[in-house]
Amino acid sequence: MEKKFRDIIKRLAGEQQAVIAAVSAGLDSVVLARLLHDSGHLAAVAHCNFRLRGEEAEADARFVAQLAERLGVPYHLQSFDTTDYAQAHGISLQMAARELRYNWFRQLAEAQQALVATAHQANDVAETLLFNLTKGTGLPGLHGLDERQGYLLRPLLAFSRTEILQFAREQQIDWREDASNQSLKYQRNRLRHKIVPELEQINPAFVQAAGRTAQRLRLVETFVQGIIDRSSFIEQRGNHLIINLAELSKLPGWQAVLYQALRPLGFNYAQIDQIAAGPHQSGKLFTSPTHQLNIDRQ
Structure with missing residues (x-):
């Protein structure tokens, strides 16, 4: 996994480009920080506290601060009044957290002259494809995620959650679990814990197959957009x-x-x-x- 990651990050970021890891304290993002550190690209660690989970969120922030200290890089913490922002803009808490997070990441990238890496991985692509399929979004919602969008990198897209978990256990990497990730009242969690495992019973390589499908749909969308442009x-x-x-x-x-x-x-x-x-x-x-x-x- 480490060799494959080094090849990916070299392709996405280049030899010298500094990368800030966006770390939530969860499995994927902690592994991301470790891989960036071991590949020589980790410039800093960034953490968002959305003030939605009380002491649990504070504990996450402390955990990430300690991680940054162990890895020997600067720690950037930003706290948000997510509820107030959502009410002021008439949007959901989830959408508010997304907007606040990416607005800050962009500002951080500009201020630090660095790229920002998030920990989206192959299962996220499969879950997003299924989620948007249920909503009928059409091509724009089915083409998956880009490995790079401007300042933003997603170098874990080539790895499944199973691969990341195996690596973390082999390397004895600690992380924190967000209790809300287990709640089936959230649609994405139902996909993650119920639907995807059922589909993997039909095809054990479902996550990889979904990723390939998303890539092909991206090509179709690019083709259609080319027709529009010309x-x-x-x-x-x-x-x-x-x-x-x-x-x-x-x-x-x-x-x-x-x-x-x-x-x-x-x-x-x-x-x-x-x-x-x-x-x-x-x-x-x-x-x-x-x-x-x-x-x-x-």
Whole structure:
């Protein structure tokens, strides 16, 4: 595992690039910090306290501070008023924690002139694919995670949770368990503890198969986006996106292009299905949270 990780981090970060490990105190992120340290890339450890779990969260912060000290690197701690942020922005606690976390990671990367690595691994890809499949997100939700997005690295995507656990036990690495990760009231935990194990009974290599499927779907999405970028049927004019439905609809599978073009603008699949019904709906108006679409016969 160590050799494979060194090859991955060298490819993602280069020989000299410093990397900050985002560490929650859980298994995956503690192993990530250890692997980055042993590969010579670990510049610091960063930990978020979302103030949602009382003393348990404080204990996590202390654990990560001690880990950073043992590894001989600086420790960055950021505490958030996650509940207040969620209420102020009208979003869920989970979404608030995500926004706060990644906003801080970006600021940290800029301030430290470093990359930030998170501990997403192969099981996360499989679980995300299944979760988004149940929500009907289409291609954007099924293509998995990028190994690198700008300053952000995910060098553990090539490893399953089983591999990471085995490595931690072999190396006698300690970590902390978040009790909420066992609660089946959370949909992702039900996937992790119930659905994925059942699918592994059908195919023991399900996690790897799901990862390959996600990669292939990413290629399909890239292909569709390429059609949009090159298409003469879709044109940006100032603040307006002009779509020639009559011409676009002559392409095979053209609805996929329409979905890919309109989903980022906030239109839902039911609306896009109606829009795809054709240009005969002249004068009909569709509204998303951020945009308006008018079908007009030219």
